[in-house]
Amino acid sequence: xxxxxxxxxxxxxxxxxxxxxxxxxxxxxxxxxxxxxxxxxxxxxxxxxxxxxxxxxxxxxxxxxxxxxxxxxxxxxxxxxxxxxxxxxxxxxxxxxxxxxxxxxxxxxxxxxxxxxxxxxxxxxxxxxxxxxxxxxxxxxxxxxxxxxxxxxxxxxxxxxxxxxxxxxxxxxxxxx
Amino acid sequence: xxxxxxxxxxxxxxxxxxxxxxxxxxxxxxxxxxxxxxxxxxxxxxxxxxxxxxxxxxxxxxxxxxxxxxxxxxxxxxxxxxxxxxxxxxxxxxxxxxxxxxxxxxxxxxxxxxxxxxxxxxxxxxxxxxxxxxxxxxxxxxxxxxxxxxxxxxxxxxxxxxxxxxxxxxxxxxxxxxxxxxxxxxxxxxxxxxxxxxxxxxxxxxxxxxxxxxxxxxxxxxxxxxxxxxxxxxxxxxxxxxxxxxxxxxxxxxxxxxxxxxxxxxxxxxxxxxxxxxxxxxxxxxxxxxxxxxxxxxxxxxxxxxxxxxxxxxxxxxxxxxxxxxxxxxxxxxxxxxxxxxxxxxxxxxxxxxxxxxxxxxxxxxxxxxxxxxxxxxxxxxxxxxxxxxxxxxxxxxxxxxxxxxxxxxxxxxxxxxxxxxxxxxxxxxxxxxxxxxxxxxxxxxxxxxxxxxxxxxxxxxxxxxxxxxxxxxxxxxxxxxxxxxxxxxxxxxxxxxxxxxxxxxxxxxxxxxxxxxxxxxxxxxxxxxxxxxxxxxxxxxxxxxxxxxxxxxxxxxxxxxxxxxxxxxxxxxxxxxxxxxxxxxxxxxxxxxxxxxxxxxxxxxxxxxxxxxxxxxxxxxxxxxxxxxxxxxxxxxxxxxxxxxxxxxxxxxxxxxxxxxxxxxxxxxxxxxxxxxxxxxxxxxxxxxxxxxxxxxxxxxxxxxxxxxxxxxxxxxxxxxxxxxxxxxxxxxxxxxxxxxxxxxxxxxxxxxxxxxxxxxxxxxxxxxxxxxxxxxxxxxxxxxxxxxxxxxxxxxxxxxxxxxxx
Numbered sequence: 013x014x015x016x017x018x019x020x021x022x023x024x025x026x027x028x029x030x031x032x033x034x035x036x037x038x039x040x041x042x043x044x045x046x047x048x049x050x051x052x053x054x055x056x057x058x059x060x061x062x063x064x065x066x067x068x069x070x071x072x073x074x075x076x077x078x079x080x081x082x083x084x085x086x087x088x089x090x091x092x093x094x095x096x097x098x099x100x101x102x103x104x105x106x107x108x109x110x111x112x113x114x115x116x117x118x119x120x121x122x123x124x125x126x127x128x129x130x131x132x133x134x135x136x137x138x139x140x141x142x143x144x145x146x147x148x149x150x151x152x153x154x155x156x157x158x159x160x161x162x163x164x165x166x167x168x169x170x171x172x173x174x175x176x177x178x179x180x181x182x183x184x185x186x187x188x189x
Numbered sequence: 190x191x192x193x194x195x196x197x198x199x200x201x202x203x204x205x206x207x208x209x210x211x212x213x214x215x216x217x218x219x220x221x222x223x224x225x226x227x228x229x230x231x232x233x234x235x236x237x238x239x240x241x242x243x244x245x246x247x248x249x250x251x252x253x254x255x256x257x258x259x260x261x262x263x264x265x266x267x268x269x270x271x272x273x274x275x276x277x278x279x280x281x282x283x284x285x286x287x288x289x290x291x292x293x294x295x296x297x298x299x300x301x302x303x304x305x306x307x308x309x310x311x312x313x314x315x316x317x318x319x320x321x322x323x324x325x326x327x328x329x330x331x332x333x334x335x336x337x338x339x340x341x342x343x344x345x346x347x348x349x350x351x352x353x354x355x356x357x358x359x360x361x362x363x364x365x366x367x368x369x370x371x372x373x374x375x376x377x378x379x380x381x382x383x384x385x386x387x388x389x390x391x392x393x394x395x396x397x398x399x400x401x402x403x404x405x406x407x408x409x410x411x412x413x414x415x416x417x418x419x420x421x422x423x424x425x426x427x428x429x430x431x432x433x434x435x436x437x438x439x440x441x442x443x444x445x446x447x448x449x450x451x452x453x454x455x456x457x458x459x460x461x462x463x464x465x466x467x468x469x470x471x472x473x474x475x476x477x478x479x480x481x482x483x484x485x486x487x488x489x490x491x492x493x494x495x496x497x498x499x500x501x502x503x504x505x506x507x508x509x510x511x512x513x514x515x516x517x518x519x520x521x522x523x524x525x526x527x528x529x530x531x532x533x534x535x536x537x538x539x540x541x542x543x544x545x546x547x548x549x550x551x552x553x554x555x556x557x558x559x560x561x562x563x564x565x566x567x568x569x570x571x572x573x574x575x576x577x578x579x580x581x582x583x584x585x586x587x588x589x590x591x592x593x594x595x596x597x598x599x600x601x602x603x604x605x606x607x608x609x610x611x612x613x614x615x616x617x618x619x620x621x622x623x624x625x626x627x628x629x630x631x632x633x634x635x636x637x638x639x640x641x642x643x644x645x646x647x648x649x650x651x652x653x654x655x656x657x658x659x660x661x662x663x664x665x666x667x668x669x670x671x672x673x674x675x676x677x678x679x680x681x682x683x684x685x686x687x688x689x690x691x692x693x694x695x696x697x698x699x700x701x702x703x704x705x706x707x708x709x710x711x712x713x714x715x716x717x718x719x720x721x722x723x724x725x726x727x728x729x730x731x732x733x734x735x736x737x738x739x740x741x742x743x744x745x746x747x748x749x750x751x752x753x754x755x756x757x758x759x760x761x762x763x764x765x766x767x768x769x770x771x772x773x774x775x776x777x778x779x780x781x782x783x784x785x786x787x788x789x790x791x792x793x794x795x796x797x798x799x800x801x802x803x804x805x806x807x808x809x810x811x812x813x814x815x816x817x818x819x820x821x822x823x824x825x826x827x828x829x830x831x832x833x834x835x836x837x838x839x840x841x842x843x844x845x846x847x848x849x850x851x852x853x854x855x856x857x858x859x860x861x862x863x864x865x866x867x868x869x870x871x872x873x874x875x876x877x878x879x880x881x882x883x884x885x886x887x888x889x890x891x892x893x894x895x896x897x898x899x900x901x902x903x904x905x906x907x908x909x910x911x912x913x914x915x916x917x918x919x920x921x922x923x924x925x926x927x928x929x930x931x932x933x934x935x936x937x938x939x940x941x942x943x944x945x946x947x948x949x950x951x952x953x954x955x956x957x958x959x960x961x962x963x964x965x966x967x968x969x970x971x972x973x974x975x976x977x978x979x980x981x982x983x984x985x986x987x988x989x990x991x992x993x994x995x996x997x
Contacts, residue, residue: 044243045243048243062231062232062239063232065243094231097242098231098235098238098239098242101238101241101242102238103847120237121237121238121241124234124235124236124237124238125238127234127235128234128235128238131228131234137192137195141196141199142203149228153228153229153230153231154231156230156231171210174210175206175207175210178206178210178212178214179202179203179206181214181228181229182202182206182214182217182218182221183198183199183202183203184228185218185223185228186195186198186199186202186218186221186223187190187195187199189190189222189223
């Protein structure tokens with residue numbers, strides 16, 4: 013995928029992903045899962061670090077086929093994928109709570125799932141309010157991208173990115189009270 | 190906080206941060222009264238979910254290797270590789286059998302099917318069926334199962350090793366029958382019964398046969414990979430690849446039975462045909478009755494076999510005790526001969542023989558009578574259980590929106606009810622049966638299978654009649670009758686419904702009036718329900734009685750609410766009465782009064798929900814009301830409030846969809862929301878959004894119509910949605926597509942209108958279709974009809990204006 017296509021995808025309506033994009037995200041998910049499995053042995057006990065996951069995915073993608081010619085776009089895309097992957101999982105978990113009893117062990121997962129679903133709902137609202145705020149938030153929050161990198165992807169100044177990040181957090185915080 | 194308040198707050202934040210972008214966020218938020226930690230990084234908020242998503246999701250594959258250690262390969266065949274393994278996770282000691290089934294299951298639908306089949310077997314918990322402990326599909330798409338390891342011999346080896354006599358073999362067969370009946374009752378067929386698939390579990394010296402290796406009917410793609418069973422054991426219909434049922438298993442069981450009797454005598458050979466078996470058995474001096482049992486089991490025509498494993502078991506039991514078998518019931522000679530044989534001393538005297546023969550014939554008859562009594566008692570108990578499941582479970586499942594899970598209970602119930610002999614029922618039995626049929630019909634109705642539902646209700650009514658003739662207490666009889674009639678009215682959706690519906694509802698009301706005379710404290714809910722159904726019915730056919738009936742229904746709920754203002758069910762009922770009133774007002778042009786009543790209905794619905802928050806039915810009710818409020822506002826051209834109401838309905842619908850994703854009724858209502866949202870968008874001029882909304886609705890109505898094509902109201906719903914989409918296509922310039930759609934609607938609805946010419950809604954839909962198709966003559970006649978029904982609405986007027994038709 014070249015960066016022109018990507019920018020287009022990133023700026024498109026993300027709630028209406030096409031079949032191909034879904035497939036693509038599924039592929040990203042598989043790749044991240046594989047990396048997660050090896051990472052588990054390297055970083056014992058600390059759980060998965062999504063930033064490290066994406067970083068390693070980038071390194072691997074550079075060693076293999078160079079599908080992404082732009083690191084920042086790769087990270088932006090990964091942030092987007094991360095949001096979808098986790099949302100899918102959260103939805104699945106949410107359904108499970110309705111159909112079966114779960115033991116104590118899994119409770120935090122379900123709590124976090126409903127937290128994420130709640131966040132998603134507010135993100136949709138935020139998008140309706142100002143799409144740029146939602147995008148900055150996604151890149152930073154789900155992708156842990158640097159402000160300078162986000163500025164490059166969105167073709168705005170770093171200062172604007174920072175301001176928008178602040179705005180988005182403030183708005184979401186009051187909305188999720 | 191309402192969406193509006195939030196939006197304002199956001200505007201404010203936006204402005205303030207634009208003014209001073211270096212503001213310190215924590216303090217700023219505290220001033221806004223926000224105590225929550227601000228959002229920084231994903232991993233602070235959802236560490237467990239992240240771990241779960243990226244690690245645990247794959248644990249299932251590794252589970253296998255973590256948990257079990259393979260000891261040895263037992264078997265490897267075309268179908269599967271089988272290993273003996275020990276549980277190695279240190280939880281407890283257990284040897285298990287792991288089976289990898291050949292074939293790839295990469296495709297989600299195949300996986301789904303494999304897991305479903307596994308679930309089916311996992312649900313078969315019986316000492317005679319091998320237990321499934323675990324199973325899944327590996328990441329490579331290879332399905333695996335973990336089964337209990339049965340440490341026993343194959344049944345034929347068991348017979349040989351322990352030198353069983355004929356009685357011993359019969360005993361094993363009876364145990365097998367019990368297991369098979371259990372399995373067949375659940376609509377599972379083994380499809381590959383043979384000695385190799387029956388192990389004898391010897392626990393504490395009590396041998397019990399266990400079925401292993403169910404022929405999981407694997408479907409590869411669309412092509413059914415037939416399980417042809419094993420040569421010699423497979424019934425003719427299985428070899429031909431026709432439909433198999435429990436009698437297919439009984440055929441194999443017959444061959445197995447013969448094989449075991451011959452094994453016993455050291456004569457078992459590889460048999461390839463049931464005929465060889467028959468001859469071998471004659472040669473081996475197998476008792477004649479058992480040979481006949483086996484012949485019956487291995488009949489080529491399934492209809493000539495035993496109908497069920499229970500029937501076979503009963504004959505084997507009779508054989509054990511020396512009674513005549515089922516097929517010589519009516520032959521006096523056989524009965525006498527057996528009586529003589531059973532009691533050899535009779536043969537001592539010739540004269541005595543005749544006397545005894547008569548004596549034992551009588552005894553036999555009495556034995557049968559006794560058995561019959563037992564059967565009746567058992568039957569009543571079963572009926573009660575079925576009714577418990579269908580009645581209490583129905584209520585409870587309705588609360589969580591999952592009536593669909595009752596499908597299999599219903600099927601079994603129908604099966605069970607069909608088997609009972611009406612002559613053996615007393616009045617309580619008839620009442621139970623009536624209730625069971627009524628409940629069954631209600632589930633069928635819910636599942637949109639109107640024909641089956643109607644047939645069930647007819648049977649219920651017959652039993653009610655018989656109960657009355659047998660002297661049933663009216664206090665038991667009348668509420669059942671009233672409920673039954675209401676249920677019945679709800680399935681009358683095809684030809685002739687107008688008179689029939691009115692009749693059954695009046696019968697229901699009459700029954701309730703009689704009941705309330707006898708016992709004024711009876712619940713009036715059925716009366717209210719019948720009254721409301723009748724009100725809607727009158728409205729649908731624009732009858733003069735509508736006004737009085739609507740007022741009457743509202744009065745019932747008002748009276749009840751005056752006495753019990755905090756009763757969740759009456760609040761719910763009241764919201765529905767008010768809803769009907771609102772529709773009536775809409776029909777007669779008092780739109781603003783209708784909106785007022787709907788708002789009150791929503792208030793009552795809200796109150797009933799608050800009192801009973803678990804009940805999804807009540808949440809569904811709330812959503813319906815918002816849908817209708819949206820529609821009313823739309824009619825009143827208040828587009829903003831309309832959009833808000835519909836968005837509220839969609840939000841409630843999304844929540845319901847999460848809680849009950851497979852509920853058809855909820856799905857349909859959700860589709861209505863989208864339909865109205867589409868209409869609103871259209872009027873607001875956003876055609877693309879409108880088309881998107883409509884297409885969502887259309888997909889749902891198409892599905893619903895396909896599921897129940899005899900349901901006229903489903904056909905009408907589909908027609909309405911097709912019209913909307915076609916109209917939009919026309920506006921967007923896709924004329925050819927639109928015309929084709931209009932023609933399709935015409936073909937769909939013309940026959941419905943002909944069958945139900947007085948239904949004003951069907952007529953109205955057809956009128957719009959004819960106008961779109963520019964068939965003026967046909968449209969004119971329908972227009973006259975619509976005018977007399979007060980159904981000339983904005984849509985019709987707009988079409989008339991568009992084509993410059995000046996109809997009065």
